[in-house]
Amino acid sequence: MKLIPFVKQHILGYVALILCLSLLAGCSFSGSTKDSSAGGPVDGKGKLRVIFIDVGQGASQLIITPSGKTMLIDAGNNDKEQVMLDALKKYGVARLDIVIGTHPDADHIGGLDKVIDKLSVGKIYMPKVSSNTKTFESVLRSIQRKGLKVSSAKAGLTLNLDSGVQVSMIAPLTNYEDTNNMSAVVKVSYGKHSFLLTGDAEADSEKDMLASGADLRSDVLLVGHHGSKSSTSVAFLKKVNPQYAVIQSGKGNKYGHPTQTIIKRLQKQGVKVYRNDTQGTVEFLTDGQHFQIRAER
Numbered sequence: 396m397k398l399i400p401f402v403k404q405h406i407l408g409y410v411a412l413i414l415c416l417s418l419l420a421g422c423s424f425s426g427s428t429k430d431s432s433a434g435g436p437v438d439g440k441g442k443l444r445v446i447f448i449d450v451g452q453g454a455s456q457l458i459i460t461p462s463g464k465t466m467l468i469d470a471g472n473n474d475k476e477q478v479m480l481d482a483l484k485k486y487g488v489a490r491l492d493i494v495i496g497t498h499p500d501a502d503h504i505g506g507l508d509k510v511i512d513k514l515s516v517g518k519i520y521m522p523k524v525s526s527n528t529k530t531f532e533s534v535l536r537s538i539q540r541k542g543l544k545v546s547s548a549k550a551g552l553t554l555n556l557d558s559g560v561q562v563s564m565i566a567p568l569t570n571y572e573d574t575n576n577m578s579a580v581v582k583v584s585y586g587k588h589s590f591l592l593t594g595d596a597e598a599d600s601e602k603d604m605l606a607s608g609a610d611l612r613s614d615v616l617l618v619g620h621h622g623s624k625s626s627t628s629v630a631f632l633k634k635v636n637p638q639y640a641v642i643q644s645g646k647g648n649k650y651g652h653p654t655q656t657i658i659k660r661l662q663k664q665g666v667k668v669y670r671n672d673t674q675g676t677v678e679f680l681t682d683g684q685h686f687q688i689r690a691e692r
């Protein structure tokens with residue numbers, strides 16, 4: 396009779412152990428799942444992070460340098476203000492050392508007003524082109540309220556973000572009638588690796604970038620104008636010669652972005668394509684030697 400409770404205790408202990416083990420396995424499984432999603436726990440120490448934030452049909456890239464300096468290029472459309480603020484919070488960003496509004500279109504600068512209102516901002520760059528939209532005026536008002544001055548975004552600038560990271564502006568090289576072509580194009584390099592972030596620059600600007608002799612070679616290309624066929628000309632793509640490309644566009648958008656022409660062009664060149672519309676936010680981490688790529692889904 397005395398044995399029964401003893402055995403019982405043992406069996407109970409055994410069951411508890413098995414339960415614990417399976418729980419632990421469950422934990423580590425959910426942990427590793429989380430780890431592969433952008434924004435989950437990540438060891439960004441000594442790494443450059445370039446995050447292509449999913450803002451639906453629009454664009455936004457957040458750059459966090461190894462020493463924790465931050466740069467935001469574009470902030471999605473007006474209805475993505477909260478998405479932007481949430482994303483910045485998620486990545487622990489309370490201050491933006493550099494903000495770039497690539498060009499005045501709403502799908503790029505729409506969310507900038509609220510971002511500037513809520514965060515501390517160092518320097519802001521925008522191309523010398525104005526717009527009479529409410530969106531543009533609202534961004535200018537936010538800039539004014541913060542007592543900031545807009546520096547003019549143009550080719551040839553070197554941006555002082557972090558001593559270990561090179562940031563240079565490749566375009567616009569001249570004045571264009573089309574605001575897309577006025578897009579600030581930024582190259583970010585760290586160690587062996589570089590990113591070319593092209594805004595909505597189209598074939599005209601691409602042609603001028605090629606003619607300028609700038610070093611366009613980059614490992615990661617933000618595909619111009621959301622994958623529209625007016626950008627990513629064959630000559631430009633060949634010169635950049637990326638290993639990876641990211642397309643920032645929204646699911647079922649009315650523009651038909653990205654176009655099959657550009658998807659096929661990228662495939663033909665052997666470029667691995669990541670997309671916000673199918674994969675959510677996409678993040679690249681590099682120590683200057685290797686890449687770690689994480690997609691939200």
Ligand SMILES: [Zn+2]
Binds near residue numbers: 453500502620621
């Ligand atoms: Zn756009």
